[in-house]
Each structure stands twice: as structure tokens, then as C-alpha cells.
Amino acid sequence: MPGAExxxxxxxxxMVGRTLSNDALVIPDTASQPVALExxxxxxxxxxRDVSFAVRKGEILGFAGLMGAGRTEVARAIFGADRRxxxxxxxxxxxxxxxxxxxxxxxxxxxxxxxxxxxGLATGLDVRNNVALASLERFTxxxxxxxxxxxxxxxxxxxxxxxxxxxxxxxEARLLSGGNQQKVVIAKWLLRDCDILxxxxxxxxxxxxxxxxxxxLLNALAAQGKAIxxxxxxxxxxxxxxxxxxxxxxxxxxxILPGGASQEEIMGxxxxxxxxxxxxxxx
Amino acid sequence: MTDTTxxxxxxKTGPRISGAFHRLLAFSGLIALIVAFSLAxxxxxxTQNILAILQATSVNxxxxxxxxxxIITGGIDLSVGTLMTFCAVVAGVILTYWGLPLPVGILGxxxxxxxxxxxxxxxxxxxxxxxxxxxxxxxxxxxGLSLVISGTKPIYFNDTPGFNQIALGSFIGQIFPAVPLxxxxxxxxxxxxxxxxxxxxxxxxxxxxxxxxxEEAVRLSGVNIDRWKIAVYSVTGAICGVAGLLIAxxxxxxxxxxxxxxxxxxxxxxxIGGTSLSGGRGTVLGTLIGALIISVLANGLRILSVAQEWxxxxxxxxxILAVYADILRRRAL
Numbered sequence: 373m374p375g376a377e378x379x380x381x382x383x384x385x386x387m388v389g390r391t392l393s394n395d396a397l398v399i400p401d402t403a404s405q406p407v408a409l410e411x412x413x414x415x416x417x418x419x420x421r422d423v424s425f426a427v428r429k430g431e432i433l434g435f436a437g438l439m440g441a442g443r444t445e446v447a448r449a450i451f452g453a454d455r456r457x458x459x460x461x462x463x464x465x466x467x468x469x470x471x472x473x474x475x476x477x478x479x480x481x482x483x484x485x486x487x488x489x490x491x492g493l494a495t496g497l498d499v500r501n502n503v504a505l506a507s508l509e510r511f512t513x514x515x516x517x518x519x520x521x522x523x524x525x526x527x528x529x530x531x532x533x534x535x536x537x538x539x540x541x542x543x544e545a546r547l548l549s550g551g552n553q554q555k556v557v558i559a560k561w562l563l564r565d566c567d568i569l570x571x572x573x574x575x576x577x578x579x580x581x582x583x584x585x586x587x588x589l590l591n592a593l594a595a596q597g598k599a600i601x602x603x604x605x606x607x608x609x610x611x612x613x614x615x616x617x618x619x620x621x622x623x624x625x626x627x628i629l630p631g632g633a634s635q636e637e638i639m640g641x642x643x644x645x646x647x648x649x650x651x652x653x654x655x
Numbered sequence: 656m657t658d659t660t661x662x663x664x665x666x667k668t669g670p671r672i673s674g675a676f677h678r679l680l681a682f683s684g685l686i687a688l689i690v691a692f693s694l695a696x697x698x699x700x701x702t703q704n705i706l707a708i709l710q711a712t713s714v715n716x717x718x719x720x721x722x723x724x725x726i727i728t729g730g731i732d733l734s735v736g737t738l739m740t741f742c743a744v745v746a747g748v749i750l751t752y753w754g755l756p757l758p759v760g761i762l763g764x765x766x767x768x769x770x771x772x773x774x775x776x777x778x779x780x781x782x783x784x785x786x787x788x789x790x791x792x793x794x795x796x797x798x799g800l801s802l803v804i805s806g807t808k809p810i811y812f813n814d815t816p817g818f819n820q821i822a823l824g825s826f827i828g829q830i831f832p833a834v835p836l837x838x839x840x841x842x843x844x845x846x847x848x849x850x851x852x853x854x855x856x857x858x859x860x861x862x863x864x865x866x867x868x869x870e871e872a873v874r875l876s877g878v879n880i881d882r883w884k885i886a887v888y889s890v891t892g893a894i895c896g897v898a899g900l901l902i903a904x905x906x907x908x909x910x911x912x913x914x915x916x917x918x919x920x921x922x923x924x925x926x927i928g929g930t931s932l933s934g935g936r937g938t939v940l941g942t943l944i945g946a947l948i949i950s951v952l953a954n955g956l957r958i959l960s961v962a963q964e965w966x967x968x969x970x971x972x973x974x975i976l977a978v979y980a981d982i983l984r985r986r987a988l
Contacts, residue, residue: 453875477877491875496868496935501861506876512858520856560876 399615399631400595405429406464408599409481409568411450414459419445421623423459427568427599432590434614435603437642441620443603444486447570451483452476463568477506479568482561484554486573486603492557495546499538500527502545502556506564530559534589551582558589569593570601575609587613607635621645680980681928681944684973688948692955699958706837708947708954713822713839714739714902716946718917719924720850721894723942726925727854728887729867729934730786734775734793735895736917740910741797742768742899747810747909750818757817764903765896771797772892776885798915805911812907821904839901843943846897851939853890863887867934923970924949927977948973 410426419442427433435443449456452470461468461479468479476483485491493502504511504523511519527541534555538548545556554574561569571590575583590613594600604610610617617629619641627641692699718735725732745767750760771793778789812818821838828835854860862883865873874880903909928945930937949970956966 451875472879473875474877474879483875485875490869491871494865494868494872494935497865501865505865505873506878508858508861508878516857516859518856518858518861564877 397612397614397631400430402428402431402615405431405597407462408464409450409601410462410465411446412460412462414446414449414461415457416445416449416455417457419623420449420456420459423620423623423625425618425625425628427601429567429599430594430597432594432600432602432613432615434610434617435601435620436607436610436617436638437620439605440622441642442623443620444572445623446620447483447572447601447603450476451481451570453483477564477566480566481568481570482506482564482566483570484557484561484572484574486576488550488553488557488577489546493545493553496544498542498544499531499536499548499556500524500541503527503530503541503559503563506560526563527559530563534559535585549579549582551578551586554578554582554586555589562593567597568599568601570603572603573605574602575604575606583609607638610638611635681941681948681977685944685948685951688951688955692951692958695955696958699955702834704954704958706835706840708950709840709843710822710837710905711954712946712950713837713843714898714905715917715920715924715949716843716943717846717894717898717901718921719928719942719946720846720939721891721898722918722921723925723928723930723937723939724850724854724863724887724891724894725786726922726930726932727863727867727934727937728884729870730779730884730888731790731922731932732775732888732891733787733790733918734771734797735891735898735921736919737794737797737801737914738768738771738892738895739899739902739917740914741771741801741804742896743903743909744801744805744810744911746900746903747812748804750812750815751810754814757815760815760818761821761900764900765893768896768899769889769893772889772895773885775892776888779888780881780884794915794918801911801914805909807911809911810909812903812909819904819907822901823905839905842897842901846894847939847943850894854939859883859886859890864935867931867936869935920949921946923974926974929977929981931981945977 405428407426408429412424414420414423423442423446425433435446437443445454448454449459450461450470452472452475455471461470463479463481468475470476470479473483489495494505497505500523503526508518511523513519524541530536531538531541536548536555536559537552545553548556574586574590578586590600590602594615602610602613604613611632615631617631617633617638618625619627619629619638621642621644624646626644629637629641689699698704718739722732722735742764746760746764749755749763750757775790775793778784778793779786821842824838825835826838826841854863862873862878865878866880866884866887870880902913924945925937925942926932926945927948928938928941928943930941952969952973953966956969957963
């Protein structure tokens with residue numbers, strides 16, 4: 373048996389039965405690409421305080437921070453899942469009015485929740501219907517009848533493209549593994565033609581093999597020109613994926629670092645508390 | 656897009672099989688009851704008695720189908736019974752008080768049902784009042800309104816000759832005199848076919864199941880869930896309008912004091928038929944079987960001269976057994 377000094381890669385390859393490519397981070401030059409999503413002065417109580425940032429086409433913007441730093445709150449506020457007090461959202465340079473998820477989806481934003489079972493999948497429905505869930509209107513005839521064949525065609529096509537492991541597109545979504553459930557949710561947003569994707573803890577509860585697959589998928593989506601936001605509490609994950617890293621602390625965006633920043637830099641910003649608050653805390 | 660693939664977990668199978676299993680269970684229960692009653696009494700399997708059972712099922716069957724739709728969304732509608740009465744009274748007002756033609760009365764009753772469902776749905780979706788409370792309130796409101804509109808007196812349809820033919824006439828009997836199947840039963844089958852089609856083939860049906868499976872996930876998919884929820888309650892209301900026409904036609908009158916208690920029989924039929932009260936699962940066929948089980952029991956026990964008090968005791972036991980069977984099935988998954 374290998375000892376305590378066994379490298380993590382060896383343990384992973386022993387777990388999944390093969391070596392995983394631990395791709396080095398390649399940061400594409402997206403500076404010339406247009407801004408896909410811009411958020412200005414987003415506010416809500418103490419949870420979100422004056423958050424502004426932009427993501428370009430083809431870029432993966434990571435969101436790092438401690439638990440409760442307000443990253444999920446920012447994502448949900450952008451997506452219209454929770455209300456916001458103030459703040460403007462621009463998609464492809466146009467100011468959009470988002471007050472419900474329906475508005476966000478119409479603007480081309482897709483949100484993959486950290487809690488798939490509660491917020492991502494209709495677990496009682498099959499894979500086909502979950503993939504089509506955000507696009508049912510497209511498959512509905514004027515009198516309301518569904519084009520089941522069209523839905524099946526798209527679902528099967530995404531099952532193949534994303535290598536979703538399922539016996540068929542009529543398998544109930546709750547019977548899939550975590551990684552494959554996550555891919556079903558990704559397929560849902562791809563079918564909806566979203567060009568801005570917000571991934572909240574995309575690999576939570578997913579085995580290491582599937583994790584690496586999700587990473588490749590995110591990179592491929594960025595390469596296709598999607599603007600991607602990845603919220604993750606795992607620093608190695610943020611570092612491996614992000615072209616730039618936004619760091620939050622106590623509801624504020626404390627800084628945006630270039631990709632490949634050190635863990636120390638991120639932790640510095642993640643614990644950069646507001647002086648006034650720090651003083652109050654100390655007293 | 657990817658070449659390294661995670662080892663897939665062994666695919667579990669079975670939900671479909673066991674979903675069919677519950678319906679099979681309800682169906683075999685129905686068959687068992689029929690066999691038992693036929694052995695116990697030679698009068699049970701007479702054509703006349705079978706037609707009576709079907710006729711007795713028509714009103715509760717239609718109401719149960721109405722309730723099935725909202726129950727699949729994970730909601731409940733306690734107002735189906737008094738809404739049925741309200742729609743009957745509306746038909747009475749239109750036909751007897753105003754003297755308008757029959758089709759106007761039919762349309763009016765169905766529209767009144769849809770409008771009431773629209774109100775229930777709006778209270779639930781927009782004001783976020785839990786369905787149990789919202790429809791409990793509607794149940795009382797409609798009960799009161801029926802009494803107010805009718806002046807607390809029954810409205811008779813003696814001046815509208817064709818009206819009692821809606822439930823009691825026999826369109827089929829005119830063509831095949833050997834099978835005088837009452838029109839009320841045809842209406843039940845028609846409602847069942849349409850509801851089954853809506854549930855399985857239309858966007859409304861798909862959202863009905865999706866809402867019951869995971870409402871928040873549907874909302875976060877960018878779906879206007881309020882709109883679809885209100886639509887489902889409206890369709891349920893419209894079907895209650897059909898039930899109102901059936902019962903008024905059978906009694907040749909709108910009885911404003913009737914109605915309360917019917918919602919419990921309807922929900923019992925839905926549950927016995929294997930529709931989950933927690934939403935996301937259910938079939939019209941199952942509900943139809945559930946409604947038949949209730950009327951076969953009532954009819955059979957009456958033929959065996961069992962006191963009516965005991966019939967309700969038995970129905971209660973069957974509801975508990977049906978839900979327990981469902982729990983066993985889910986535990987087995």
C-alpha cells in the first residue's frame with residue numbers, strides 16, 4: 373500500500389482506474405472580445421454591497437471567497453432568483469431589466485445552482501424533459517401540443533455531445549449520478565442557447581473522474597464563446613479554471629486577480645474585511 | 656467533446672415498472688371487489704346494476720379527474736365539491752331564471768368553474784396563500800354564494816326539456832338498444848380522455864408534472880410558474896363545471912345546499928388511484944379506477960344489505976391501505 377506521501381494524482385488514478393489529465397491552465401486572450409455581461413453597483417442589504425464586474429465572451433471568471441461571502445447571493449440576484457435593492461445589469465452592452473429568472477433566461481443567462489436536487493433538476497421527470505425544461509415553448513405547437521420527437525432528438529443529441537451516462541433519454545433524472553445530473557442541467561441551458569452561464573459549485577458532490585470532465589466541458593464552452601462565471605469554494609478548482617478571479621468578502625468584491633494567482637493572494641482578498649467592521653469586531 | 660468519461664453507476668431500473676404496479680394494484684383491487692360481490696350476490700353483475708354503478712361514478716369521477724390535475728402539481732383543491740354546486744346553480748340561473756337556451760347554460764356553468772379556478776389559482780400563485788387554505792376559503796365562499804344566488808332554494812330545470820338528457824339520456828342506447836349507457840358516463844369518459852391527453856401530450860400537462868416534481872427548479876428554468884399554476888387551477892375549475900352540469904341534470908335541479916363532502920370522495924378516488932399527494936406523479940386512468948372502486952364498494956355493500964354507515968368505514972380503510980401500498984412501493988425503490 374502506498375504511504376502517506378502518495379501524490380494526490382496517484383490516489384485519483386487508483387480511484388477512477390486511469391490517469392486524469394491535470395491540464396495546465398491556458399488563459400486565452402479575451403481582451404479583444406466584447407463584454408458579454410456587466411454588473412454595476414449591485415446591492416442588497418448586508419449580503420451584497422456595491423458589487424461591479426464584467427465578463428467577456430469566451431472568458432471564465434472565477435468567484436472565490438469564504439462561505440457566506442455573498443457569491444451565491446450575487447449570482448441569484450443577477451439571475452432574478454432573489455430581488456435586489458439596486459444595481460444595473462448589461463448583456464452585450466444593453467441594459468436589461470431582470471426581476472425574475474424568466475427575464476434572465478430571456479436575456480440569455482443560465483444559472484446552475486449549487487443545489488441540483490432542489491433548484492436544478494425536476495428529479496421526478498426524465499432526462500428528456502429536464503433537458504427541454506427551459507425550452508418547452510420551442511417544442512409547443514400553437515394549440516399547446518408538444519413535439520415529443522423533436523424533444524427526444526435534442527435530448528439524445530446532448531446526451532451524446534456531453535457524454536451523459538444514462539440508459540436512455542427517458543430515464544428519470546434522479547437515478548443519474550451527480551456528475552451526469554449536472555450535465556443534464558448544462559444541456560438544459562445549452563439547448564436554451566444561453567451565452568452567459570453561471571455555475572455555482574459545479575462539482576459539489578461529484579466524483580473526481582466526473583469533475584475533470586466538467587472542467588473540460590467548461591473550457592470547451594468558453595472556447596465556443598460562452599461567457600462563464602464559476603463560483604467555487606475549492607481554491608484548486610478556481611485556480612485551475614479561472615481566466616480571472618473575483619474575490620468576495622462579506623458582501624463586497626474585494627478584488628479581481630489575474631488567472632494563476634497564488635492561493636495566498638486569494639486568501640488575502642477573501643479575508644480583507646472592511647476596516648470599520650474589523651474595528652467594531654475588535655472592540 | 657470529452658474523451659475521458661467517468662464510470663457510470665449501475666443503472667437502476669424499476670420506477671416505470673413499479674409506477675405501473677400501483678395502477679395494477681388498484682386495478683386488481685377493483686377486479687377482486689367485482690368478483691367478490693358477484694359471488695356474494697347474483698344481482699351484482701346484472702347489466703342494470705353495472706349501469707347504475709357507472710352512472711353513480713360519473714359525478715365523482717369527473718370531480719376526481721379535476722382534483723387529479725391540481726394534486727399532480729403538488730397542490731390541493733378542497734373547493735371542487737362546492738364549486739360543482741355553484742356551477743349547477745349558475746346553470747339554473749341562466750336557464751331557469753333568465754330563460755336562455757341550453758348551450759348558453761352549459762357554457763355558463765363551465766366558464767363559471769374556470770373563473771373560480773382562476774381566482775383560486777391567482778390567490779395561490781400571486782398571494783402565495785397555501786393551496787389548502789386558499790381552496791378551503793374558496794370552498795366556503797362558493798357554498799355561501801350558491802345559497803345567495805339561488806335564494807337558498809333549489810332551482811328546477813322543468814322549463815329546459817333537454818337538460819336532464821345530459822346525464823340521464825342515452826345516446827348510445829338509441830343506436831344500440833341493448834346497451835343503454837347513460838350520457839353521463841359518456842361525459843365521464845370524454846372528460847377522462849381529454850384530461851389524459853392534456854396531461855401527457857401538451858405543454859400544460861408537462862408543466863403540471865414539472866411543478867409537482869420541483870417547482871423551484873421550474874421557476875429557475877425561466878418558466879412563468881404563476882401563469883401555469885393558474886392555468887391548471889382554471890382547467891380544474893372548468894371540469895368542476897362539467898360535474899355541476901352532470902349532477903344538476905341527474906337531479907333535474909340545482910340543489911344549493913349540496914356539494915360539501917364531495918371533495919373528500921374525489922380526493923379519496925385520486926389517492927386510491929395512485930396519484931401522490933406530494934405531487935409529480937399521477938394518472939387519469941388511476942383516478943378513474945379509484946372512483947370506480949368507491950362506487951363498486953358502495954353499490955356492492957348496499958346489495959349485501961350492509962348499513963351505509965359501514966360503507967364509509969370501509970372506504971376509509973381502503974384509502975389508508977392504498978397510501979400504505981404506495982409507501983411500501985417507494986421504500987422498495
